[in-house]
Amino acid sequence: MIDLRSDTVTRPSKAMREAMVAADVGDDVLGEDPTVNHLQEKMAELLGKEDALFTPSGVMANQIAIRCHTEPGDEVVVERHSHILNYETAAPSLISGVQLLPVEGKRGIFEVDQLRDVVRSSEYYMPRTSLICVENTHNMAGGAVIPLEAMAAVKAFADERRIRVHLDGARIWNAWVASGVHPRDYCRQADTVSVCFSKGLGAPAGSLLAGSRTIMAKARKTRKVLGGGMRQIGILAAAAFYAVEHNIERLNDDHEHARTFARILSERAGHALRCEPVDTNIVLIDIAPSGRTAADVRSRLADQGVLVIAAGTHMLRAVTHLDVARDEVRTAAEIFAKVMT
Numbered sequence: 540m541i542d543l544r545s546d547t548v549t550r551p552s553k554a555m556r557e558a559m560v561a562a563d564v565g566d567d568v569l570g571e572d573p574t575v576n577h578l579q580e581k582m583a584e585l586l587g588k589e590d591a592l593f594t595p596s597g598v599m600a601n602q603i604a605i606r607c608h609t610e611p612g613d614e615v616v617v618e619r620h621s622h623i624l625n626y627e628t629a630a631p632s633l634i635s636g637v638q639l640l641p642v643e644g645k646r647g648i649f650e651v652d653q654l655r656d657v658v659r660s661s662e663y664y665m666p667r668t669s670l671i672c673v674e675n676t677h678n679m680a681g682g683a684v685i686p687l688e689a690m691a692a693v694k695a696f697a698d699e700r701r702i703r704v705h706l707d708g709a710r711i712w713n714a715w716v717a718s719g720v721h722p723r724d725y726c727r728q729a730d731t732v733s734v735c736f737s738k739g740l741g742a743p744a745g746s747l748l749a750g751s752r753t754i755m756a757k758a759r760k761t762r763k764v765l766g767g768g769m770r771q772i773g774i775l776a777a778a779a780f781y782a783v784e785h786n787i788e789r790l791n792d793d794h795e796h797a798r799t800f801a802r803i804l805s806e807r808a809g810h811a812l813r814c815e816p817v818d819t820n821i822v823l824i825d826i827a828p829s830g831r832t833a834a835d836v837r838s839r840l841a842d843q844g845v846l847v848i849a850a851g852t853h854m855l856r857a858v859t860h861l862d863v864a865r866d867e868v869r870t871a872a873e874i875f876a877k878v879m880t
């Protein structure tokens with residue numbers, strides 16, 4: 540099987556497992572796990588924030604951020620195709636009592652004029668807009684890298700209106716490698732940032748939220764409320780640290796593989812499909828020109844040993860990662876092209 544469903548399917552390598560076995564550990568609820576503390580310090584530094592907090596998942600990191608930036612009854616502006624709106628089981632309404640206001644972006648980011656239209660005035664009968672969320676890279680915009688200038692424009696507008704900005708940076712590593720813009724520079728355009736170690740970086744679990752000391756003190760308490768206070772998790776922090784040290788630069792390979800995949804598909808089956816632009820490791824394939832459904836093509840591909848996901852009625856998504864080699868990606872593209880012709 541060539542598994543291109545997601546970069547979350549990656550398995551911890553032998554070297555990563557060895558780092559986990561060797562990790563020094565302690566009780567992290569008491570703040571005494573040296574490996575977790577080291578990871579948090581190093582990550583705060585890398586992301587240019589005062590403090591950072593390890594979390595079991597990216598969803599929890601995002602939800603803690605939303606809880607810390609809002610009051611019940613507030614409104615949070617999100618992109619229409621964002622992870623927070625679509626894949627976090629309406630958690631903001633359950634955990635924070637806020638409503639989400641989706642705004643359709645272009646390649647994953649909205650313009651300031653669109654924000655100006657939706658941010659509420661201070662009328663007592665309207666919700667208060669307290670937070671804007673940005674996603675970089677943007678998953679369902681096909682791994683699009685959000686330009687630094689676009690993030691800066693959102694932040695400048697938010698500051699002017701006294702609104703906080705949260706960056707869902709689950710794949711900020713991919714944005715860094717693809718654009719050369721340091722995470723610190725992206726993160727300067729947000730009050731908090733969540734990052735994932737378990738996507739393209741290949742750790743078995745773990746995310747992290749970073750922000751100011753004041754926000755992170757509240758975040759630590761909120762993590763406990765959500766049941767995310769864990770004990771000897773230096774073993775997970777060691778995997779995360781290994782991932783950051785060894786698996787960021789190699790994301791370039793994933794990006795190159797994704798471009799190769801899209802190129803082969805376009806060359807051999809361009810009449811039946813259209814690939815969205817490829818910035819990083821995600822390829823969105825619009826098969827509408829073929830008249831076939833994503834569900835049908837997905838199951839035929841699975842029969843031939845290639846796994847992708849249906850991301851819409853006529854849209855398929857393929858993701859390259861650590862556990863698929865260049866020749867497997869080529870093979871998968873060739874099989875895909877054959878299925879379409």
Ligand SMILES: *Cc1c(COP(=O)(O)O)cnc(C)c1O
Pocket residue numbers: 596597598599601622623674678707709710735737738
């Ligand atoms: C994966 C992901 C998350 C976190 O999801 P988990 O299921 O908790 O790993 C958040 N945002 C984006 C954009 C993601 O791709």
